[in-house]
Amino acid sequence: MIRNFFRHIGESLKNMKRNGWMTVAAVSSVMITLVLVGAFLSVIMNVSKLASGIENNVRIVAFTNLDIHDQSQKIVDPKDNAKQIENPNYKKIYDQISKVADIKTIKFSSREEQLKQLTETIPTYKLFKGDANPLYDAYIIEASTPGKVQSVAKNVGQISGINKVNYGGSNTKQIFAFAKAIRLWGLGGAILLLLVAIFLIQNTIRITIMSRQREIQIMRLVGAKNGYIRWPFFLEGAWVGLLGSIVPSVLMAWVYRVAFISFAPTLHTQQLTMYTPSEFIPMIVGIMVVIGVLIGSFGALLSMRRFLKI
Missing domain, CATH: 3.30.70.3040 (Alpha-Beta Plaits)
Structure with missing residues (x-):
């Protein structure tokens, strides 16, 4: 079992190298999508925090x-x-x-x-x-x-x-309504963007799998089980997601530090705060890595369904 797992890891890495440009295309697709996801989540999470700060600062x-x-x-x-x-x-x-x-x-x-x-x-x-x-x-x-x-x-x-x-009267009511709307629409927007990301990455990975349709057919002809065929593609999708999350993570870490230094002093005078870089950057990087690996691996599984039907 363990031997097969490491064999599948080796196969997934070889396949990525063998399918050079298709791998680059898939990684680039993940990269672009995660930049958008990271930017959107950064804005929503901090706007939500600021809205909560405004809400809680009502005296x-x-x-x-x-x-x-x-x-x-x-x-x-x-x-x-x-x-x-x-x-x-x-x-x-x-x-x-x-x-x-x-x-x-x-x-x-x-x-x-x-x-x-x-x-x-x-x-x-x-x-x-x-x-x-x-x-x-x-x-x-x-x-x-x-x-x-x-x-x-x-x-x-x-x-x-x-x-x-x-x-604050009616202004206070508007602040409460604004904070509630930010949480609601922010969550809805994040879910929608993730669904779009899954769709885009799934289609990109599907193209890479279609180019290897003959390889899959040969494996099935020699009696390989569906689970055995899936594993290298599943791991390959995970590698694609992981590699695609590196550049967005570095970019988001740099941009957020700059944004925090620019906006924090002004917000502090109003008794409002953004997430500090030390707490936000590990959180957003972790989220992007997890999203990249999940949508890459499961995108590969979803793309393979039609090729594994009897």
Whole structure:
């Protein structure tokens, strides 16, 4: 059994060498197809990751009324501005928010912190100081799941002392719909492209087998079983797929590194990330090698069916 297996491997390599140009044609077909498959999968996988990042970065911002100082233990005495008193409503709003269901995290952002962040982006806001600060204290809330954002925002908005709640509204719904569409259509597109790849490679390998139809007939005349005839062609198809995946793998590794270096800094400023080269390249290379070997070997088996019928 093992001896026959190694014999079939040797036969498959000899056949590839013997059918030089046909082998080159088959390998080239696999190569071109895998470049398209790799490029498509790279885009879909990273767009899906970015969509998930956008989806998961949706935050609820609850702005408090101007006269509310929820995080201040002491406040100015309304009767005497020179005197400070204990804040009777200290963390009252925070406690009510924390009781709302489906909340993951709550972070307080004072109007001063928001103004500082805003002036770093828009210098003209440096004009607003002290009482001229037009911003509100706010609680930045993260829901337990993206699907709970709307309900959490609605419940927080009903709390006394909350001026308004911002979570993106219809834009958030569009983001969720976009993320869902990317996953659905991306999966469908990948499957369709793989079917096209199998069809193209199967036909290319079929041409190489047709050129050796006489060889197959002779093997059958001397009593060779179908399984014995299939093995060299099966292994030859696997070799074709493996060889055809080398150049696309190297190309994808190089292109992805360049793309990551170009886009990563911009995406980082928006708290979004692509797959890092160290995690993505082994994954995409592995996928392309497996796809190449599978469609090459099984493409050979499918192409041989008509020649092995009695």
